[in-house]
Amino acid sequence: MKEQVLVSGGAGYIGSHTAVALIEAGYDVVIIDNFSNSDMGAVEGVRKITGVEVPFEQVDCCDKEALRAVFKKYPFKSVIHFAAYKAVGESVADPLKYYSNNLNSFVNILELMKEEGRNNVLFSSSATVYGEPVELPVTEQTPRQPATSPYGNTKQMCEDILRDTAAAYEGIKGIALRYFNPIGAHPSALIGELPRGVPNNLVPFITQTAAGVRECLSIFGDDYNTPDGTCIRDYIDVVDLAGAHVAAIARLVEGKNKESYEIFNVGTGNGTSVMELVTAFERVNELKLNYKIVGRRSGDVESVWADTALANDELGWKAVRSTDETLQSAWAWEKKVRGL
Ligand code: UDP
Secondary structure (H helix, E strand, O other), X not given: OOOEEEXXXXXXXXXXXXXXXXXXXXXXXXXXXXXXOOOHXXXXXXXXXXXXXXXXEEOOOOOHHHHHHHHHHOOOOEEEEOOOOOOHHHHHHOHHHHHHHHHHHHXXXXXXHHHHOOOEEEEEEEHHHXXXXXXXXXXXXXXXXXXXXXXXXXXXXXXXXXXXHHHHOOOOEEEEEEEOEEEOOOXXXXXXXXXXXXXXXXXXXXXXXXXOOOOOEEEEOOOOOOOOOOOEEOEEEHHHHHHHHHHHHXXXXXXXXXXXXXXXXXXXXXXXXXXXXXXXXXXHHOOOOOEEEXXXXXXXXXXXXXXXXXXXXXXXXXXXXXXXXXXXXXXXXXHHHHOO
């Protein structure tokens, strides 16, 4: 029988790409999502790409009894928990919404794993836990910095909840994957990132500007202490990122983990500036982007990129897609969404 994996938030951006990668790697997948920031289109995209009628349940992970019914219905041993709110600014304006949702949903998942005897859990963490890093590139040993937003704080708190849970309860093993900046879309253009309202992230803003949905991209600051003055990030193709989840699940399923709780950086190991990314987008897609330099965005970190040696060595995983092909997939997806 195939190993089954529950994917919470599987209709979301990273969740849907991971569902595809798991199915392609031979896993059975069950998707749950409350559609708070997604819709059935992503589930249909996953089904179309894989040719598998992936089971889907519309469930909110904060509803423990509804979640329990999913645990009773499906025999999965592993859970990948994506379901969470992720808008930094909104979390500052409405912190209780973030603490309530992001913490309760994860605690419910873990309690049910304990109660129902399930073993393996991956948590979607973020490079945001490193804040303004004290060293570059950042390794998993680089100290976390105090969170600068309630959103970032929920990532740190959930990491700690998972660490303590895996230490205390026999049989529960966890991995936190610290994502750097996921971008791009599936090459089929059947799934991709679909932000509601004005995008906060750079690449959706770029593609929407190219599509004419936004008038002009604002580049937040060109006076940073970097070669071209714009901020540096580690942009990773979402399909590569999805592959890291498959490798991490395999590690837990096969019992290859060295500790009950482990952390891996998931990035490319390369830093790219905002200006370099904009220029590459224009070049590979043969278009001109309307942009202007504006003041810094408050809370932005100057530079952060990953040391990926641990993930490369221990997970046997590496990001392989070039930024150029990723920027092409991002644009192909935006065009598809806009009917261009
Ligand atoms: N950025 C920008 N204009 C935008 C959105 C983002 O110049 O409209 C910059 C932002 O200041 C940062 C980088 O792009 O330097 C990545 O921002 P994003 O919000 O995508 O990721 P994060 O800041 O969380 O790493």
